[in-house]
Amino acid sequence: MIGTALCKNSIKAMLLGSGELGKEVAIELQRYGIEVIAVDRYANAPAMHIAHRSHVIDMMDSAALKSVIAQESPNIIIPELEAINTQVLVEVESFGVKVVPNAKATQLTMNREGIRRLAANTLGLLTSRFFFCDSKKEMEKAITTIGFPCVIKPIMSSSGHGQTVVKSELQFDAAWEVSQEDARGGKGRIIVEDFIEFDYEITLLTVSAVDGIHFCEPIGHRQEDGDYRESWQPQQMTNELIQISREMATKVVKSLGGFGVFGVEMFIKGDQVYFSEVSPRPHDTGMVTLISQDKSEFALHVRAILGFPVGSILQYGHSASAVLLADGHSVNIGFEGVREALLEAGTQLRLFAKPEINGQRRLGVALALSDNTQSALDKAKRVAEQVKVIF
Numbered sequence: 001m002i003g004t005a006l007c008k009n010s011i012k013a014m015l016l017g018s019g020e021l022g023k024e025v026a027i028e029l030q031r032y033g034i035e036v037i038a039v040d041r042y043a044n045a046p047a048m049h050i051a052h053r054s055h056v057i058d059m060m061d062s063a064a065l066k067s068v069i070a071q072e073s074p075n076i077i078i079p080e081l082e083a084i085n086t087q088v089l090v091e092v093e094s095f096g097v098k099v100v101p102n103a104k105a106t107q108l109t110m111n112r113e114g115i116r117r118l119a120a121n122t123l124g125l126l127t128s129r130f131f132f133c134d135s136k137k138e139m140e141k142a143i144t145t146i147g148f149p150c151v152i153k154p155i156m157s158s159s160g161h162g163q164t165v166v167k168s169e170l171q172f173d174a175a176w177e178v179s180q181e182d183a184r185g186g187k188g189r190i191i192v193e194d195f196i197e198f199d200y201e202i203t204l205l206t207v208s209a210v211d212g213i214h215f216c217e218p219i220g221h222r223q224e225d226g227d228y229r230e231s232w233q234p235q236q237m238t239n240e241l242i243q244i245s246r247e248m249a250t251k252v253v254k255s256l257g258g259f260g261v262f263g264v265e266m267f268i269k270g271d272q273v274y275f276s277e278v279s280p281r282p283h284d285t286g287m288v289t290l291i292s293q294d295k296s297e298f299a300l301h302v303r304a305i306l307g308f309p310v311g312s313i314l315q316y317g318h319s320a321s322a323v324l325l326a327d328g329h330s331v332n333i334g335f336e337g338v339r340e341a342l343l344e345a346g347t348q349l350r351l352f353a354k355p356e357i358n359g360q361r362r363l364g365v366a367l368a369l370s371d372n373t374q375s376a377l378d379k380a381k382r383v384a385e386q387v388k389v390i391f
């Protein structure tokens, strides 16, 4: 029984997506004796290294996804990324399988149109101005209204794929091409939105659990090409801004429903908080919580999913994470400088052991605790820079 007692062999959880975030979720599930089935598009994905069993399938393929779910009969399905056929999740949920946080939320959030319309139109939250377009012509018309700079993104994409900040007409062709080439599942609809010149951006990790809504301290982060490079916690904010952010996050999380961690992304400009998007699962910038809190975002996710109370969240102080990003092509990835990196006090290193690299890929993360944000960031970056990826 979820939330009351755990019996040996009673709960089987299936992770859809088995990257670095899923690996930590798998570890936390296993701390409670849960059987873990890891699924992803490639073999030897990080969470597969420690799962009880694993399967390699295209999770966008309805038949393949249904077949693996039928074969394993999990009690809980935990989406870990966005490239999933969410219609299948809706179906299996109707047969009684628990989908985290629920199938509707996974559907709404994997499509920028779903979550943006919910936030801006239904919940009335402040967002950048936006238009959805189906052709280059429509895109050009939308940009005429929005002005420069603006941001173009496929409605189906993550980690900055297919995203361009458009500053002049000269970029129209390239921005459209990139949005079509790098969209998940191929060509399609895009969003054109105002570029917000924010003071800083945050992820507000919000946990919805049996004992209510809980917040982690806000996480600040720096992005490059739509992908995160460093994050830190706590991000300094006024009490008023924290209050507005929490109210916004509560509205979004309650409206999506279900239990789990939600990474609510927001832009802060002056005394205004813009809602950007939300992940109904742990967030990459939240990897900092592996060092900054007594319960990481992964531990919190698992508690909430299993129907256990979160209780309290103890934050240890100024913390940071810096990603270990590599560029190249190899199926034999090695690391040098680990010994030297580990000499830095108050730090930790996670190497994900991804089996191959084809272009740019995040292969690890450095974590640090210190007595102020800058020092934590410097430490984390020093550790990440010390480790050299060798092919």
Ligand SMILES: Nc1ncnc2c1ncn2[C@@H]1O[C@H](COP(=O)(O)OP(=O)(O)OP(=O)(O)O)[C@@H](O)[C@H]1O
Residues within 6 Å of the ligand: 128, 151, 153, 157, 158, 159, 160, 161, 163, 193, 194, 195, 196, 197, 198, 201, 223, 225, 226, 227, 228, 265, 276, 277
């Ligand atoms: N309208 C905007 N104004 C200013 N910056 C933006 C805007 N939209 C996106 N960005 C920048 O690009 C980053 C990535 O954007 P977004 O989160 O929408 O992309 P994503 O592909 O969903 O990334 P992820 O999956 O990692 O969350 C943001 O964190 C922010 O730094």
Ligand SMILES: NCC(=O)N[C@@H]1O[C@H](COP(=O)([O-])[O-])[C@@H](O)[C@H]1O
Residues within 6 Å of the ligand: 017, 018, 019, 020, 021, 022, 080, 081, 158, 159, 283, 284, 354, 361, 362
């Ligand atoms: N912003 C989303 C995010 O960080 N997702 C994390 O990255 C993995 C994919 O990495 P890969 O592209 O190297 O396979 C995902 O499986 C998830 O853990």
Ligand SMILES: [Mg+2]
Residues within 6 Å of the ligand: 265, 277
């Ligand atoms: Mg984002």
